Amino acid sequence: MGRSHGGLTTKSTSRPTTGDAPAFTKVMARLRVPRRRGRPRTRPDVVLADKAYSSRAIRSHLRKRGVRGVIPERADQQANRMRRGQAGGRPPAFDREAYKQRNTVEQCINRLKQWRGLDTRYEKTATIYLAGLHIAGIFLSAR
Structure with missing residues (x-):
């Protein structure tokens, strides 16, 4: 827990950041691959x-x-x-x-990072951050 101008937050500067590989x-x-019919x-x-x-x-x-x-x-x-x-x-x-297909994923991540709130992680909780990620995904898929 850290303290920001808005109060307590889950973001902390005292903890070192970890990479994606350990997760x-x-x-x-948690991965689910959708199918045309049936369970993912x-x-x-x-x-x-x-x-x-x-x-x-x-x-x-x-x-x-x-x-x-x-x-x-x-x-x-x-x-x-x-x-x-x-x-x-x-x-x-x-x-x-x-x-070479990995480039598609990189482009998607770069488009999501154009949303300032997602890029700098202003949200205090993981739930609100995930909701913002879903909203950004909806807007990007509607383009």
Whole structure:
């Protein structure tokens, strides 16, 4: 809890920020892929992610769930694998053509960040922030 001009807030400058990768499994657990008919699927066919998500834990999580991961290998991981020689194993599979589709997601995020309230996170609670995200999504899809 932090204190702002408006009172207590959930935003705090004393806590370090974490990246998206540690929350990957939680996001995957809440993911729903809509179908034309029936219940939404809980497992996508493919996950496109950038190099920040290139970790052994994330790749094994995707393999266990039967999801194809299109994640480029980080340079330090590649160098470590090459240094180990044959013991380093094969490089992880990477589909360059499928990875080009990730640009669509980046463009969507950039359009959402044009909403100042979402970009700077003025809302005090996660519920109100999520509501603002839904409203922005409705406006952007109506364009």
